[in-house]
Amino acid sequence: MEVARGLEGVLFTESRMCYIDGQQGKLYYYGIPIQELAEKSSFEETTFLLLHGRLPRRQELEEFSAALARRRALPAHLLESFKRYPVSAHPMSFLRTAVSEFGMLDPTEGDISREALYEKGLDLIAKFATIVAANKRLKEGKEPIPPREDLSHAANFLYMANGVEPSPEQARLMDAALILHAEHGFNASTFTAIAAFSTETDLYSAITAAVASLKGPRHGGANEAVMRMIQEIGTPERAREWVREKLAKKERIMGMGHRVYKAFDPRAGVLEKLARLVAEKHGHSKEYQILKIVEEEAGKVLNPRGIYPNVDFYSGVVYSDLGFSLEFFTPIFAVARISGWVGHILEYQELDNRLLRPGAKYVGELDVPYVPLEARE
Ligand SMILES: CC(=O)SCCNC(=O)CCNC(=O)[C@H](O)C(C)(C)COP(=O)(O)OP(=O)(O)OC[C@H]1O[C@@H](n2cnc3c(N)ncnc32)[C@H](O)[C@@H]1OP(=O)(O)O
Ligand SMILES: O=C([O-])CC(=O)C(=O)O
Numbered sequence: 001m002e003v004a005r006g007l008e009g010v011l012f013t014e015s016r017m018c019y020i021d022g023q024q025g026k027l028y029y030y031g032i033p034i035q036e037l038a039e040k041s042s043f044e045e046t047t048f049l050l051l052h053g054r055l056p057r058r059q060e061l062e063e064f065s066a067a068l069a070r071r072r073a074l075p076a077h078l079l080e081s082f083k084r085y086p087v088s089a090h091p092m093s094f095l096r097t098a099v100s101e102f103g104m105l106d107p108t109e110g111d112i113s114r115e116a117l118y119e120k121g122l123d124l125i126a127k128f129a130t131i132v133a134a135n136k137r138l139k140e141g142k143e144p145i146p147p148r149e150d151l152s153h154a155a156n157f158l159y160m161a162n163g164v165e166p167s168p169e170q171a172r173l174m175d176a177a178l179i180l181h182a183e184h185g186f187n188a189s190t191f192t193a194i195a196a197f198s199t200e201t202d203l204y205s206a207i208t209a210a211v212a213s214l215k216g217p218r219h220g221g222a223n224e225a226v227m228r229m230i231q232e233i234g235t236p237e238r239a240r241e242w243v244r245e246k247l248a249k250k251e252r253i254m255g256m257g258h259r260v261y262k263a264f265d266p267r268a269g270v271l272e273k274l275a276r277l278v279a280e281k282h283g284h285s286k287e288y289q290i291l292k293i294v295e296e297e298a299g300k301v302l303n304p305r306g307i308y309p310n311v312d313f314y315s316g317v318v319y320s321d322l323g324f325s326l327e328f329f330t331p332i333f334a335v336a337r338i339s340g341w342v343g344h345i346l347e348y349q350e351l352d353n354r355l356l357r358p359g360a361k362y363v364g365e366l367d368v369p370y371v372p373l374e375a376r377e
Contacts (some may be wrong), residue, residue: 013352018185025263043153043178050343071126072147091331092215094135103204121342132331133160162323180267183340189214198356222312223329225254239293253298255313262306275317
């Protein structure tokens with residue numbers, strides 16, 4: 001049997017949730033093009049789609065949105081614990097620990113019946129935003145702000161994070177970003193969640209594992225790395241030379257390249273437009289200009305090899321504009337992706353539900369004699 005390095009090209013299950021055409025740069029959630037969802041949908045509606053496989057009717061959407069809103073507040077015990085987490089911790093470590101601790105507070109933690117999974121999933125989807133916003137406030141030396149039920153998920157997230165009600169335009173930007181990041185097939189973190197869940201572990205454990213996987217700079221952590229790259233480059237004038245030097249040293253340009261897309265990631269296309277909008281309107285033009293030059297200069301070498309900007313390339317410019325420092329970029333990704341993780345766990349349990357256990361080609365020796373300790377060289 002051939003080794004599929006990095007599991008590339010391996011199909012391990014079926015799914016209806018997401019279709020990616022990597023050659024054409026197209027993405028669909030349950031068959032709906034991502035651009036349409038980003039423009040017309042809301043995080044709540046897209047989450048309903050990911051959990052139910054279809055768009056909600058008006059009343060269903062109202063009830064679903066209200067159910068999420070009711071679940072936003074965190075238990076007092078968890079809020080107290082947050083104050084004892086190290087302030088210096090990375091927000092992804094904070095989130096990973098918070099999800100794990102939240103699981104310990106659930107007396108029915110291990111119930112993985114479909115109904116329980118759905119309810120616990122809704123709880124996590126609602127609470128991720130509250131956890132990340134509370135962490136932001138604590139890092140800023142301020143008290144966490146309790147959620148409001150009268151705001152949309154995106155608007156309430158910004159309200160809790162920044163302490164002021166966002167403008168409709170800001171809420172719309174956050175909504176679009178959350179929709180764009182909500183789902184992407186069997187990326188590393190979703191696969192991690194499924195691998196964990198396939199052992200019939202509890203939902204919190206599977207999601208804790210997924211958060212841990214998203215943190216890595218080859219995956220969700222790349223959005224933070226892109227902003228660090230912008231800071232290192234410093235000025236648009238330096239960008240071309242920086243890229244040439246980087247590529248000459250065979251180093252990677254963060255936010256570019258993808259296992260599946262060999263064309264422009266359609267999400268990066270939408271985010272580029274949003275980043276341009278905030279650059280023109282609100283003065284993040286330096287960051288945006290640097291990215292445009294990096295995209296062009298690196299593209300000369302990388303585009304012919306099928307390497308283009310991915311979802312993590314332009315998102316940070318939008319998040320900065322919404323008041324977040326770079327350490328919070330990956331947690332914002334998680335606030336969105338939790339919907340995809342929960343959706344996939346529900347789907348996997350229904351469609352497949354088999355233990356994941358790949359193999360490796362053995363390349364070691366056999367029947368190696370056991371040498372007693374005294375006799376070893
Ligand atoms: C939400 C997301 O997870 S999107 C991805 C976020 N990650 C990043 O932006 C990090 C930068 N990108 C990368 O590291 C890669 O493109 C990955 C890990 C995302 C996907 O790569 P893979 O499909 O596994 O390809 P692999 O790592 O084998 O690279 C193939 C070749 O392309 C090159 N390459 C891939 N990405 C880049 C890049 N960003 N810059 C420069 N070269 C690159 C590699 O150096 C390698 O070259 P070689 O064949 O000469 O050794
Ligand atoms: O699909 C992947 O491998 C990574 C990605 O873009 C995502 O998780 O959004």
